Amino acid sequence: xxxxxxxxxxxxxxxxxxxxxxxxxxxxxxxxxxxxxxxxxxxxxxxxxxxxxxxxxxxxxxxxxxxxxxxxxxxxxxxxxxxxxxxxxxxxxxxxxxxxxxxxxxxxxxxxxxxxxxxxxxxxxxxxxxxxxx
Amino acid sequence: xxxxxxxxxxxxxxxxxxxxxxxxxxxxxxxxxxxxxxxxxxxxxxxxxxxxxxxxxxxxxxxxxxxxxxxxxxxxxxxxxxxxxxxxxxxxxxxxxxxxxxxxxxxxxxxxxxxxxxxxxxxxxxxxxxxxxxxxxxxxxxxxxxxxxxxxxxxxxxxxxxxxxxxxxxxxxxxxxxxxxxxxxxxxxxxxxxxxxxxxxxxxxxxxxxxxxxxxxxxxxxxxxxxxxxxxxxxxxxxxxxxxxxxxxxxxxxxxxxxxxxxxxxxxxxxxxxxxxxxxxxxxxxxxxxxxxxxxxxxxxxxxxxxxxxxxxxxxxxxxxxxxxxxxxxxxxxxxxxxxxxxxxxxxxxxxxxxxxxxxxxxxxxxxxxxxxxxxxxxxxxxxxxxxxxxxxxxxxxxxxxxxxxxxxxxxxxxxxxxxxxxxxxxxxxxxxxxxxxxxxxxxxxxxxxxxxxxxxxxxxxxxxxxxxxxxxxxxxxxxxxxxxxxxxxxxxxxxxxxxxxx
Numbered sequence: 048x049x050x051x052x053x054x055x056x057x058x059x060x061x062x063x064x065x066x067x068x069x070x071x072x073x074x075x076x077x078x079x080x081x082x083x084x085x086x087x088x089x090x091x092x093x094x095x096x097x098x099x100x101x102x103x104x105x106x107x108x109x110x111x112x113x114x115x116x117x118x119x120x121x122x123x124x125x126x127x128x129x130x131x132x133x134x135x136x137x138x139x140x141x142x143x144x145x146x147x148x149x150x151x152x153x154x155x156x157x158x159x160x161x162x163x164x165x166x167x168x169x170x171x172x173x174x175x176x177x178x179x180x181x
Numbered sequence: 182x183x184x185x186x187x188x189x190x191x192x193x194x195x196x197x198x199x200x201x202x203x204x205x206x207x208x209x210x211x212x213x214x215x216x217x218x219x220x221x222x223x224x225x226x227x228x229x230x231x232x233x234x235x236x237x238x239x240x241x242x243x244x245x246x247x248x249x250x251x252x253x254x255x256x257x258x259x260x261x262x263x264x265x266x267x268x269x270x271x272x273x274x275x276x277x278x279x280x281x282x283x284x285x286x287x288x289x290x291x292x293x294x295x296x297x298x299x300x301x302x303x304x305x306x307x308x309x310x311x312x313x314x315x316x317x318x319x320x321x322x323x324x325x326x327x328x329x330x331x332x333x334x335x336x337x338x339x340x341x342x343x344x345x346x347x348x349x350x351x352x353x354x355x356x357x358x359x360x361x362x363x364x365x366x367x368x369x370x371x372x373x374x375x376x377x378x379x380x381x382x383x384x385x386x387x388x389x390x391x392x393x394x395x396x397x398x399x400x401x402x403x404x405x406x407x408x409x410x411x412x413x414x415x416x417x418x419x420x421x422x423x424x425x426x427x428x429x430x431x432x433x434x435x436x437x438x439x440x441x442x443x444x445x446x447x448x449x450x451x452x453x454x455x456x457x458x459x460x461x462x463x464x465x466x467x468x469x470x471x472x473x474x475x476x477x478x479x480x481x482x483x484x485x486x487x488x489x490x491x492x493x494x495x496x497x498x499x500x501x502x503x504x505x506x507x508x509x510x511x512x513x514x515x516x517x518x519x520x521x522x523x524x525x526x527x528x529x530x531x532x533x534x535x536x537x538x539x540x541x542x543x544x545x546x547x548x549x550x551x552x553x554x555x556x557x558x559x560x561x562x563x564x565x566x567x568x569x570x571x572x573x574x575x576x577x578x579x580x581x582x583x584x585x586x587x588x589x590x591x592x593x594x595x596x597x598x599x600x601x602x603x604x605x606x607x608x609x610x611x612x613x614x615x616x617x618x619x620x621x622x623x624x625x626x627x628x629x630x631x632x633x634x635x636x637x638x639x640x641x642x643x644x645x646x647x648x649x650x651x652x653x654x655x656x657x658x659x660x661x662x663x664x665x666x667x668x669x670x671x672x673x674x675x676x677x678x679x680x681x682x683x684x
Contacts, residue, residue, distance in 0.1 A: 054253075061260045071322070074311075077296050080264060084273030090299060092309030092632075096551060099268075106264045110257030117249040 052170030053116045059163030060109035066156035068145045098144045101137050108134045131167040274300035275443025279347045279355035282437050282444045287340045303445040305512020309632050316639045325376040335372035339365045351469035353439040361398050368392040379659030403430040406459045450516035457520050467519030475515035481507045482622020486546045486554045489616055489623050494537040534568035552618040557611055584610055602673045607641040
């Protein structure tokens, strides 16, 4: 069960880069990929430079998380939890920056990223429960 | 209990070789559970095949985990590779060729998508404009003037039959003539916001609930220039202007420039090309090979932010306008280099000169992030002398201190302070320019300066005066009387110059 949740969480975090994060404003039709590229080109001023880097970091962390899903053992469990924590923290920073944490501004990408955070929390909780039951 | 896979002999715990046949076997450390059935009699027969490895789970489970990791690694690496390539290596904007850039811009206008439009604009001319748009959009939404991202929710436009013709004017610049298109404009009065109910009623009375009209390019008035032809004197049928003058329609075109293999529309270059065709003596536009040369030139920068104004004044005194432009970020200045000769040649021919005396310049700097620095002009006193051979010099003195300024020339003197409403409503209490850090130095960034002022106006304007201004405009349109707007200005500002003298 935790493996499925971890896989779903990392899948959500990989998928969010292909969906717009805001429902209104200039980025409502641009995906984080496009926003990051335009930020890198210096065209977008509404996206802070740090967010331009963080946009790339999230799928990288999610990718490592996804690869570790089939691996069992304490070290891998800890690594997954740490990676999920990092990804969640970064996503919250991006969320605050791009949508000002106003739910009515959340676009499909933001909702998917948040769903990933919830799935990661669920995966973490279920892995703790399973460990205690053993 | 274990048995030798070769001869079937029962193996005691801990042995590495079968005591009966000498076949190497896995060490048995503990007595395993008894086998479900005794070994078949045939197992006692000598075996010639390779030794059978001890059982360690089914084949499926042995391969499943590595295979799964392999597939996941492939998926993850693909997504990360795509992200890194898209963000750092692929061009986010522009188009593959000049035609495509203009076609995509028409599509962006159709979809009313500001980011799509900005992606097609020369990056140096589009930088940070999205932030200004976001500020404006937020204000309009907060004032209930719009609810979505469309620039104009009540209106839409569709283009068909677009015909373009591209002429390469240099290796890295092209002129795209828009030869034909059909535009269908639709207006839905009901989509006007409730906040503008007066405007909505007035528009509904005028055009009804919905309005649609189709235009072709021939319905638009082409920009025109005139030439004087003595042969036409007395024959005014061919001229719409005046006897002897012949009008020449320029048509509609867009200048497109290439940068890093992608093509971008340049609004400044397009405007400058139109201006050059209309105003220059030969009506031929710019020399765009100068754009190609400018791309390879190093920028000229100032070592410190506070030096930028002084250095610009020195460059202007030098009278080399190409070098003067190189003190502005190259993505903005390169598209203006094709027109420098139109100013430089008459300047040199008429032996004009400029002397700039900076008598006082007090500045403070403020980091804006993203390599931008705001240079506040706390106090300044600048004397400008225009020199022209065979004519007396003309002198102009400009001054600034805090929110007050003055000018003085040979004929006039005037001084003014920013009115209190401006200070209150916009929070602007001084003048500034925005500088950009370029290759370790600093340059004046005209676009960033304009965007910073516009952003201050958009975000700083208070809700209450904006509310009352919208009401005034709404009532003025509803009643067709502009007195409401005039009254608003009278209440909010005193825009007259405090003190003005004519010598």
